[in-house]
Amino acid sequence: xxxxxxxxxxxxxxxxxxxxxxxxxxxxxxxxxxxxxxxxxxxxxxxxxxxxxxxxxxxxxxxxxxxxxxxxxxxxxxxxxxxxxxxxxxxxxxxxxxxxxxxxxxxxxxxxxxxxxxxxxxxxxxxxxxxxxxxxxxxxxxxxxxxxxxxxxxxxxxxxxxxxxxxxxxxxxxxxxxxxxxxxxxxxxxxxxxxxxxxxxxxxxxxxxxxxxxx
Amino acid sequence: xxxxxxxxxxxxxxxxxxxxxxxxxxxxxxxxxxxxxxxxxxxxxxxxxxxxxxxxxxxxxxxxxxxxxxxxxxxxxxxxxxxxxxxxxxxxxxxxxxxxxxxxxxxxxxxxxxxxxxxxxxxxxxxxxxxxxxxxxxxxxxxxxxxxxxxxxxxxxxxxxxxxxxxxxxxxxxxxxxxxxxxxxxxxxxxxxxxxxxxxxxxxxxxxxxxxxxx
Numbered sequence: 070x071x072x073x074x075x076x077x078x079x080x081x082x083x084x085x086x087x088x089x090x091x092x093x094x095x096x097x098x099x100x101x102x103x104x105x106x107x108x109x110x111x112x113x114x115x116x117x118x119x120x121x122x123x124x125x126x127x128x129x130x131x132x133x134x135x136x137x138x139x140x141x142x143x144x145x146x147x148x149x150x151x152x153x154x155x156x157x158x159x160x161x162x163x164x165x166x167x168x169x170x171x172x173x174x175x176x177x178x179x180x181x182x183x184x185x186x187x188x189x190x191x192x193x194x195x196x197x198x199x200x201x202x203x204x205x206x207x208x209x210x211x212x213x214x215x216x217x218x219x220x221x222x223x224x225x226x227x228x229x230x231x232x233x234x235x236x237x238x239x240x241x242x243x244x245x246x247x248x249x250x251x252x253x254x255x256x257x258x259x260x261x262x263x264x265x266x267x268x269x270x271x272x273x274x275x276x277x278x279x280x281x282x283x284x
Numbered sequence: 285x286x287x288x289x290x291x292x293x294x295x296x297x298x299x300x301x302x303x304x305x306x307x308x309x310x311x312x313x314x315x316x317x318x319x320x321x322x323x324x325x326x327x328x329x330x331x332x333x334x335x336x337x338x339x340x341x342x343x344x345x346x347x348x349x350x351x352x353x354x355x356x357x358x359x360x361x362x363x364x365x366x367x368x369x370x371x372x373x374x375x376x377x378x379x380x381x382x383x384x385x386x387x388x389x390x391x392x393x394x395x396x397x398x399x400x401x402x403x404x405x406x407x408x409x410x411x412x413x414x415x416x417x418x419x420x421x422x423x424x425x426x427x428x429x430x431x432x433x434x435x436x437x438x439x440x441x442x443x444x445x446x447x448x449x450x451x452x453x454x455x456x457x458x459x460x461x462x463x464x465x466x467x468x469x470x471x472x473x474x475x476x477x478x479x480x481x482x483x484x485x486x487x488x489x490x491x492x493x494x495x496x497x498x499x
Contacts, residue, residue: 080487084480088462108290147483148490162381167478169377172462178482216489240492241485247303247387249325257492259485261478263382265299267393270361270456270474272295275363277455277472 077118079120083143085110090140095189102133146177152177154214155241158230159221160185160193160200163245168195178217182209210237217241224248289436294335300325301335305355359391367392369428371454373445374436375400375408375415378460382434383410393432397424425452432456439463470490 089110093101103121107114121139146148155173157164160183167173168180183200190200201209209215218239220227227246234242241257244250247264288433304325308316318336322329336354370388372379375398382388383395398415405415416424424430433454435442442461449457456472459465462479 077465080484083487084477084483088477088480149483150488151490153486153489162377162384164376166381170478173482173491176479176483178486178488181311217485235460240482241487241489243482248307255492257485257488261476261481262299262303263385263476264387264391265303266474267388267458267478268299268302268364268391269389270432270458271294271363271368271393272298272361272474273472273474274368274456275361275366277327277470 074174075123079123082112082120086117087140087143087147087149089133090136090143093136094140098136100133101136106134149176152179153216155180155217155219156182156184156210156213156215157219157241158184158234159223160195161188161221164219164221165195167221168198171196181213182215184209206233207237209240210234215239219242219243219245221245290338293490294338297327297335298362302355302358302362302364305351305358308351313351315348316351321349334377364391367394368432369430370395370432370434370458371397371399371425371428371430372397372434372436373449375402375405376436379434379436382412382436383413384493386411396428397430399424417474421448422452425449425454432458434458434460436460 089106103114103117106117110117111125121134141150150157155178157167157180160168164183164185168183175178180198183195184203184206185200186203191202193200216239218232218234218241220230220242222230224247227244227248229251231242231250231252235252235256240263241259242250242252244258244260245263247262249260250258252258298485304321318329318332321332325332336349355424356365370393372382372395375383379398379400383398388395395413398410398413399418400415401418403417406417408415431454433449433456435445435449435457437445439462442459442463443465446459446465446467450467450471456474457465457467459473459475460478462477464475465473467473
C-alpha cells in the first residue's frame with residue numbers, strides 16, 4: 070500500500086484518539102459521529118475528520134464512525150497489533166512503576182527484562198520480571214530481540230548507557246533521564262522530561278497569579 | 285511591567301533552554317553565543333534569538349549571552365524563583381519516584397505531603413515526607429497553601445479526586461492518570477500521558493521497519 074507522509078501533529082494526536090475510542094469501546098458505544106467525538110475530545114469535528122482522512126477516512130456520511138473498527142485500524146497504524154520487546158534500564162521507583170503498569174503489555178509492549186547496577190537487586194522480581202545486572206545486557210538484548218529500552222537512570226550515566234544500548238542492537242529509546250541524548254539519526258528517541266512538564270505548570274501558575282492578583 | 289502574549293510554542297521550549305543553561309553553568313561556561321547554543325541544542329540560532337527576544341533579549345551583539353544571567357531570568361519567567369507547595373496523590377511507585385526526585389525541590393517545588401488510600405502506608409515516609417490518608421486531605425491543603433497536586437492514581441479514580449482537589453483549593457494538577465480531566469477552565473492541568481508517548485515510539489518503529497524492510 071502506498072503511504073503518504075503524515076504530519077507529526079497528526080501522529081501526536083493519534084494516541085489520544087486511540088485512548089478515547091478505547092474508553093468508548095469499554096462503555097459499550099458502537100458508533101460515534103465526528104460531532105460527538107469532537108465534544109468529548111474538545112477538538113473541532115473538522116479536525117477529527119481531517120485527521121482520520123489521512124488514513125483513508127473510516128466514516129460514512131450520516132452513520133458516523135464504527136468505534137471498534139476505527140480503534141482497531143488506529144491501533145494498526147500505531148503498530149499496536151505487533152509485539153515489541155522492551156527492557157527497562159534502572160530498577161528505581163520509576164523503572165518499577167513502568168514495569169508494574171500492566172496496561173502496556175495489553176498494547177503489545179512486552180517488558181521482558183529490568184537491568185540495574187545495584188547488586189542487591191539482582192534476582193529480585195517486579196511483576197514476575199527479573200532484575201538483572203548490566204553485564205548480562207548485551208547477550209539479553211541479542212537473544213530476546215529487544216527493540217525498545219526505557220532509560221530511567223540519572224542523567225550523568227544516560228549518554229553512555231544509550232550508546233551501549235544502540236551498539237547492542239536496541240532500535241528505540243524511551244528516555245526518562247533529565248538530559249537529551251545525542252544519538253545517530255536512525256535511532257528513535259521519545260523523551261519524557263518530567264521536570265520540563267513541571268516547569269510549564271509553574272510558568273502557568275505564575276502567569277495566572279500575575280493576571281489575577283495585580284497590585 | 286507590560287507583558288506581551290507569549291506563544292505556547294515558546295513556553296514549551298523555555299524549560300529546555302533552562303535545562304541547557306543549567307548544564308552550561310555546571311560545567312563553568314560563563315558566556316555563549318546563539319550559534320554555539322544552537323549547535324548544542326539542535327535548533328537554529330535565529331530561533332534562539334527570536335525566542336529570547338520575547339523576554340527583551342539578554343544578548344549583546346558580538347558578546348553572546350551571559351549564561352548565569354540568562355539562566356536566572358528564564359528561571360524567573362518560569363516562576364522558579366518562588367516556592368510552590370506540591371502534594372502527591374498516590375503513593376505507588378510513580379508517586380514515590382516523584383517524591384524521591386530531589387531536584388524538583390532545588391527548583392522550588394516543595395513536596396510536603398503524599399496521600400494514599402492504603403491504610404498500610406499510613407505514616408510511612410518517603411525521603412522524610414509522610415504518607416497520609418485521604419481524610420486528612422482537605423485540612424492539609426488549606427493549612428499548607430498547596431498549589432500543585434501530582435495525580436498518580438488509576439484513571440478510574442482520577443476525575444473524582446481531581447474535583448476534590450480543586451474544591452479544597454489546589455490550583456494546578458500534574459496529571460499522570462491515563463485519562464483527560466474535565467476541569468473548570470481556570471484550573472491548570474499538565475498531562476503526562478506515558479502510554480501515548482510509548483505509542484508514538486511504536487508508531488515510529490513500525491514506520492521505520494516498513495521503510496527499511498519492504499518486501
